[in-house]
Amino acid sequence: xxxxxxxxxxxxxxxxxxxxxxxxxxxxxxxxxxxxxxxxxxxxxxxxxxxxxxxxxxxxxxxxxxxxxxxxxxxxxxxxxxxxxxxxxxxxxxxxxxxxxxxxxxxxxxxxxxxxxxxxxxxxxxxxxxxxxxxxxxxxxxxxxxxxxxxxxxxxxxxxxxxxxxxxxxxxxxxxxxxxxxxxxxxxxxxxxxxxxxxxxxxxxxxxxxxxxxxxxxxxxxxxxxxx
Amino acid sequence: xxxxxxxxxxxxxxxxxxxxxxxxxxxxxxxxxxxxxxxxxxxxxxxxxxxxxxxxxxxxxxxxxxxxxxxxxxxxxxxxxxxxxxxxxxxxxxxxxxxxxxxxxxxxxxxxxxxxxxxxxxxxxxxxxxxxxxxxxxxxxxxxxxxxxxxxxxxxxxxxxxxxxxxxxxxxxxxxxxxxxxxxxxxxxxxxxxxxxxxxxxxxxxxxxxxxxxxxxxxxxxxxxxxxxxxxxxxxxxxxxxxxxxxxxxxxxxxxxxxxxxxxxxxxxxxxxxxxxxxxxxxxxxxxxxxxxxxxxxxxxxxxxxxxxxxxxxxxxxxxxxxxxxxxxxxxxxxxxxxxxxxxxxxxxxxxxxxxxxxxxxxxxxxxxxxxxxxxxxxxxxxxxxxxxxxxxxxxxxxxxxxxxxxxxxxxxxxxxxxxxxxxxxxxxxxxxxxxxxxxxxxxxxxxxxxxxxxxx
Numbered sequence: 001x002x003x004x005x006x007x008x009x010x011x012x013x014x015x016x017x018x019x020x021x022x023x024x025x026x027x028x029x030x031x032x033x034x035x036x037x038x039x040x041x042x043x044x045x046x047x048x049x050x051x052x053x054x055x056x057x058x059x060x061x062x063x064x065x066x067x068x069x070x071x072x073x074x075x076x077x078x079x080x081x082x083x084x085x086x087x088x089x090x091x092x093x094x095x096x097x098x099x100x101x102x103x104x105x106x107x108x109x110x111x112x113x114x115x116x117x118x119x120x121x122x123x124x125x126x127x128x129x130x131x132x133x134x135x136x137x138x139x140x141x142x143x144x145x146x147x148x149x150x151x152x153x154x155x156x157x158x159x160x161x162x163x164x165x166x167x168x169x170x171x172x173x174x175x176x177x178x179x180x181x182x183x184x185x186x187x188x189x190x191x192x193x194x195x196x197x198x199x200x201x202x203x204x205x206x207x208x209x210x211x212x213x214x215x216x217x218x219x220x221x222x223x224x225x226x227x228x
Numbered sequence: 229x230x231x232x233x234x235x236x237x238x239x240x241x242x243x244x245x246x247x248x249x250x251x252x253x254x255x256x257x258x259x260x261x262x263x264x265x266x267x268x269x270x271x272x273x274x275x276x277x278x279x280x281x282x283x284x285x286x287x288x289x290x291x292x293x294x295x296x297x298x299x300x301x302x303x304x305x306x307x308x309x310x311x312x313x314x315x316x317x318x319x320x321x322x323x324x325x326x327x328x329x330x331x332x333x334x335x336x337x338x339x340x341x342x343x344x345x346x347x348x349x350x351x352x353x354x355x356x357x358x359x360x361x362x363x364x365x366x367x368x369x370x371x372x373x374x375x376x377x378x379x380x381x382x383x384x385x386x387x388x389x390x391x392x393x394x395x396x397x398x399x400x401x402x403x404x405x406x407x408x409x410x411x412x413x414x415x416x417x418x419x420x421x422x423x424x425x426x427x428x429x430x431x432x433x434x435x436x437x438x439x440x441x442x443x444x445x446x447x448x449x450x451x452x453x454x455x456x457x458x459x460x461x462x463x464x465x466x467x468x469x470x471x472x473x474x475x476x477x478x479x480x481x482x483x484x485x486x487x488x489x490x491x492x493x494x495x496x497x498x499x500x501x502x503x504x505x506x507x508x509x510x511x512x513x514x515x516x517x518x519x520x521x522x523x524x525x526x527x528x529x530x531x532x533x534x535x536x537x538x539x540x541x542x543x544x545x546x547x548x549x550x551x552x553x554x555x556x557x558x559x560x561x562x563x564x565x566x567x568x569x570x571x572x573x574x575x576x577x578x579x580x581x582x583x584x585x586x587x588x589x590x591x592x593x594x595x596x597x598x599x600x601x602x603x604x605x606x607x608x609x610x611x612x613x614x615x616x617x618x619x620x621x622x623x624x625x626x627x628x629x630x631x632x633x634x635x636x637x638x639x640x641x642x643x644x645x646x647x648x649x650x651x652x653x654x655x656x657x658x659x660x661x662x663x664x665x666x667x668x669x670x671x672x673x674x675x676x677x678x679x680x681x682x683x684x685x
Contacts, residue, residue, distance in 0.1 A: 046677075049677050052576070054575070054576055054676050054677055054680075055675075055677045074580065074581070075580065078578040078579065078580045079578060080578070081575075081576060081577065081578035082577055082578025082579075083578070087576045087577075089576075089680060093569065093572070093573045093576075093680060094573075095234070095570055095573060096241075097234065097237035097238060097241050098233070098234070098237060102233065106230060106577060107577040107578070109229055109230040109233070110230050110574070110577055110578060110579050110583075111578065112229065113229075114229045114232075117229040117230075118229070160577070
C-alpha cells in the first residue's frame with residue numbers, strides 16, 4: 001500500500017546538519033498494523049511525517065498505491081492528506097475553538113466548498129456522531145476540547161483522523177501523553193480498527209506498546225534495523 | 229465553510245480581536261464624523277457660491293465693462309439650453325451712512341432683482357422681500373424711496389444699531405423697527421477707455437439709497453462687503469449708461485438637465501460668434517476681455533481654499549487609516565503566533581496555503597466589517613446629535629466648534645452621505661485586509677511539522 005525507497009532526510013540545527021533518515025526502505029501492506037519503534041531522535045516521527053506527506057524527503061521515493069508522492073502537485077498532496085491519510089498526534093492537536101463534533105467533521109468540511117458542505121452536512125454530522133458513539137464519546141459531542149480528559153481528547157483525534165475514511169492511519173506516539181490505562185484504551189481502539197481492516201502505522205518509543213501492533217520496525221540512528 | 233466557522237470562533241473567543249474591532253470602530257467613527265462635517269461644510273459652501281453666481285458667468289474683470297450686453301443677453305435667453313440670464317454691474321463705491329462722514333469702500337452690484345432671482349439664489353437671501361423680489365429695492369417703511377439691499381453684515385460694518393445681529397447659533401436677529409436711515413453711494417464713473425469720465429470736473433457720481441432689505445447669502449465676504457442697487461442706477465453711477473450702454477457681466481442659469489461643462493462650452497461658442505458679428509461695431513474691443521466661466525471657475529479663489537483644507541484633512545485621516553493597518557497587522561501577528569498549532573492541524577488535514585490565507589483574510593474582513601459597522605453606527609448616532617451636543621457644550625461651558633459670530637456657519641452639517649459612508653467602510657475593510665495580508669501569508673508558509681512539534685507547544 002505504502003512504501004519508501006532509500007529515504008534520506010536531514011535538518012539544519014544552527015550551523016550543524018543533522019542527518020535524521022539515512023536510506024530508509026519500508027513497505028506496509030493494506031490492513032497491516034505496523035509499529036515503528038526507536039529512541040528519541042531516531043527519526044521515527046520524521047518518517048511518519050514523510051509517509052503522510054506533511055514533509056518531503058531530501059532524497060528517495062515514497063510510493064502510495066504505486067504512485068510516487070514526489071510527483072504529486074501541491075493540490076494533490078492536500079487531497080492526499082485530506083482523503084487518504086488520517087493523523088493522530090501525541091498531543092491530540094484539536095482546535096480549541098471548535099466543539100468535539102466540529103473537530104471530528106472538520107476534515108470533511110475542509111474538503112468541501114460552501115455549497116458542497118451545505119449539501120452533505122447532514123451525512124457528515126451523522127458520520128461524526130457515529131464515530132463519536134463508537135469511540136464512547138457520544139455524550140461529549142458539544143463539549144469543547146478543554147473540557148475533556150487526555151484520553152477523551154485522543155479519541156476525538158482518532159475520530160477526526162477516521163472521518164474521511166482514510167486508507168492509512170498514522171499515529172505519532174498516540175499514548176505518549178496518557179497514563180497506561182487510558183493509553184491501553186486508545187490501543188484497544190486502534191486494534192479494533194485494524195481488525196476492521198484499517199491500515200495503521202504507529203510510532204512509539206515503548207516496546208510494550210509496539211507489541212500491540214502486528215509488525216514492529218526498529219529504527220536506529222536513521223536506519224531500519226529490523227522488520228522492513 | 230470551515231473558514232467561516234473558524235474565523236467566527238476566533239473572532240468571538242480571541243479577546244485580542246476585540247481591540248482590533250475597537251480600533252477599526254474608532255477610526256471609522258472619527259473619519260466618518262470629520263468627513264461628514266467637512267464634506268457638508270464644503271458642499272454647503274459650494275452650494276452658496278453656486279446660488280450666488282448662477283451656473284455660468286459671461287463677463288470681464290475690468291471695471292469698464294463691455295458693450296452690447298443687451299444683444300448678447302437676448303441671444304443667450306433664446307438658446308434652448310438656457311433658462312435665464314441676468315446682466316449685472318459690478319464696481320466699487322464709497323458707501324457713507326447719512327449720520328456720519330466716514331464711509332466704507334464696498335462693492336456694489338447693480339441688478340434687476342426679478343431676473344437676478346430667477347438666475348441666482350438672490351431672492352432666497354432676502355429677509356423682507358423673499359416672497360416678492362420685484363419689490364426688493366422698495367423700502368418697507370416708504371416704498372417710493374430709492375432702496376438698496378445690504379449684505380447682512382454691511383449694516384454692522386457701517387455702525388447701524390438697527391442692523392441684523394448674528395446670534396450665538398449663527399442665525400440673524402432682525403430688529404422689529406424698520407431702519408429708516410440711508411446711505412450715499414459714490415462711484416468714479418469710467419469711460420469706455422477706462423479713464424475717469426468726469427476727471428476734468430473733479431466729480432464723482434453719488435446717489436442716496438434707503439435700506440430696503442438685507443441679503444444673507446451665507447458667504448462671509450459677500451455679506452460683509454456687497455450692496456445691491458437697481459441696475460439702471462448702478463449703470464449711471466459707474467458711467468456705463470452712455471449711448472452704448474455697458475455692463476460687467478451676465479449671470480446665466482442653465483435648464484435643469486444641462487451639464488455644467490457642456491453648457492459653458494455652448495455659451496463660449498455663442499460668445500465667439502457674437503464677438504465676430506460685432507467685430508466691426510463701435511467699442512467692440514471691449515468684448516475682447518469677455519470670457520465664459522462656470523460658477524466653479526468664477527468662485528475658484530473662494531472655493532479652492534476650502535477644498536484644499538478638505539484635501540489636507542483627508543490626507544491627515546488617511547494617516548489615521550495607515551495607523552489602523554498597523555494595529556491590525558500587530559494584532560494579527562499576535563493571533564497567528566498563538567495559532568501556529570491550528571495552522572499545522574489544518575495543513576495536516578489537507579488545507580492548502582491559499583485557504584489558510586483566505587481563512588485569516590476572512591477573519592480580518594470580519595474584524596473590518598464589524599468594526600466599521602460599529603463605528604459607522606456610532607458616528608451616525610453622534611452626528612444626529614452633534615448640534616444638540618454642541619448646543620449643550622455652549623450653554624454649559626461656552627464651547628463652540630466654530631464661533632458663529634465670526635464664521636458664517638449655521639448648524640454643523642450632519643447629513644451622512646452614502647458615498648462618504650461607503651468609502652469610509654470600504655477603506656476600513658481594505659485597511660484590515662492589508663494589515664492582515666502579511667501575517668496571513670506568513671501563516672500559510674509555516675511548516676506544519678515544525679508547528680506540531682512537541683517542542684513548539
